[in-house]
Amino acid sequence: MNQNITCLGIESSCDDTAASVVSVSPSQAEILSSVVFGQTNLHQHFGGVVPEIAARAHAERIDVAVKDALHQANLGLKDCDLIAVTAGPGLIGGVMSGVMFAKGLSASQNIPLIGVNHLAGHALTPRLTDNIAFPYLMLLVSGGHCQFLIVHGPDSFERLGGTIDDAPGEAFDKTARILGLPQPGGPAVESFAKTGDPNRFKLPRPLMDQPGFDLSFSGLKTALMRAKSEITKPDNTIQSSDISDLCASFQLAVSDVLTEKSRRALNHYKTFSSDVPTFAVAGGVAANQALRSSLEKLCEQSEVRFCAPPLNLCTDNAAMIAFAGAIQFRMGNKSGLDFVARPRWPLDTSQPSMLGSGKKGPKA
Numbered sequence: 001m002n003q004n005i006t007c008l009g010i011e012s013s014c015d016d017t018a019a020s021v022v023s024v025s026p027s028q029a030e031i032l033s034s035v036v037f038g039q040t041n042l043h044q045h046f047g048g049v050v051p052e053i054a055a056r057a058h059a060e061r062i063d064v065a066v067k068d069a070l071h072q073a074n075l076g077l078k079d080c081d082l083i084a085v086t087a088g089p090g091l092i093g094g095v096m097s098g099v100m101f102a103k104g105l106s107a108s109q110n111i112p113l114i115g116v117n118h119l120a121g122h123a124l125t126p127r128l129t130d131n132i133a134f135p136y137l138m139l140l141v142s143g144g145h146c147q148f149l150i151v152h153g154p155d156s157f158e159r160l161g162g163t164i165d166d167a168p169g170e171a172f173d174k175t176a177r178i179l180g181l182p183q184p185g186g187p188a189v190e191s192f193a194k195t196g197d198p199n200r201f202k203l204p205r206p207l208m209d210q211p212g213f214d215l216s217f218s219g220l221k222t223a224l225m226r227a228k229s230e231i232t233k234p235d236n237t238i239q240s241s242d243i244s245d246l247c248a249s250f251q252l253a254v255s256d257v258l259t260e261k262s263r264r265a266l267n268h269y270k271t272f273s274s275d276v277p278t279f280a281v282a283g284g285v286a287a288n289q290a291l292r293s294s295l296e297k298l299c300e301q302s303e304v305r306f307c308a309p310p311l312n313l314c315t316d317n318a319a320m321i322a323f324a325g326a327i328q329f330r331m332g333n334k335s336g337l338d339f340v341a342r343p344r345w346p347l348d349t350s351q352p353s354m355l356g357s358g359k360k361g362p363k364a
């Protein structure tokens with residue numbers, strides 16, 4: 001299959017209702033439209049994403065997102081060769097909203113359908129934005145996930161290591177909650193960190209003294225909580241400059257750990273990769289400027305090409321789903337109408353799960 005594929009992508013795995021049209025030829029890809037309806041205002045009173053509210057909001061607005069995406073691309077449904085939808089992992093109600101909607105569209109318009117792994121969408125984004133060649137080393141760092149992957153092909157991922165507990169985005173969100181900042185926590189913490197002293201609080205660098213590429217972030221928020229309680233005044237208040245210092249110290253700890261483990265993953269990867277290797281970063285936390293600068297510096301020192309997608313393609317979007325679906329479809333993959341939404345769906349199924357596997361299967 002050599003021709004252009006015009007793919008409608010649909011994403012609803014967490015708290016962004018997104019639709020996009022992407023045109024994919026064998027040698028390049030173009031984003032014709034990308035619509036993202038966030039739900040921050042719906043969840044802000046609850047201090048986190050409420051799955052039931054998220055699922056209802058997706059069901060209410062997914063058709064509008066798709067209409068807008070088609071309109072902005074100046075196309076109709078009949079112009080689409082493929083519908084790609086996030087089939088997991090994620091909050092199951094939200095994933096089901098997208099999957100049911102996509103199945104309905106596919107069946108009624110007779111358009112082929114493909115269920116896409118959300119993590120594959122993030123992991124393949126550097127190919128969408130920078131057309132980098134396979135294989136490449138990737139740090140996928142988001143609200144629910146953190147892993148080092150060698151991306152061998154559109155549906156071939158080798159996990160080198162990852163978090164054994166919280167994901168960094170989760171840690172940013174919890175930090176924001178502890179400090180009374182709005183959700184999602186990442187951008188709020190980053191903004192306060194800009195004016196803070198990153199060296200004021202000595203927060204731990206978990207698992208740094210252990211070999212390998214695994215990470216841990218759950219202890220960091222406990223340390224932050226302790227640091228906060230030590231400077232909280234008797235009337236239970238805390239100065240804005242203290243919040244900035246706590247944010248800056250937390251952000252530096254996350255960035256230090258991710259950079260050191262990236263150094264190790266790169267050294268390992270360089271031993272068997274040819275030419276100039278590429279190190280790519282993706283996922284919501286990859287929007288963090290301090291982390292991007294630190295990783296960029298590491299790549300300069302290591303003489304490795306660094307690739308970080310634009311901020312709007314790091315956080316959740318449907319262009320990455322459309323693109324991943326199109327290149328997997330080109331390989332001959334497609335889904336029947338009977339595929340199911342999956343709350344858990346590891347990218348590398350050849351390895352033991354990192355985060356426990358209950359009834360719903362391994363998380364990552």
Ligand code: KG4
Binds near residue numbers: 145172285
């Ligand atoms: O990839 P994403 O949009 O959704 C998931 O698949 O998880 O990532 C969302 C996460 C949230 O935890 C959010 O706080 C974090 O990414 N995030 C950031 C920044 N922007 C979003 N974390 C740190 N700095 C940022 N600028």
Ligand code: ZN
Binds near residue numbers: 142143283284
């Ligand atoms: Zn995501």
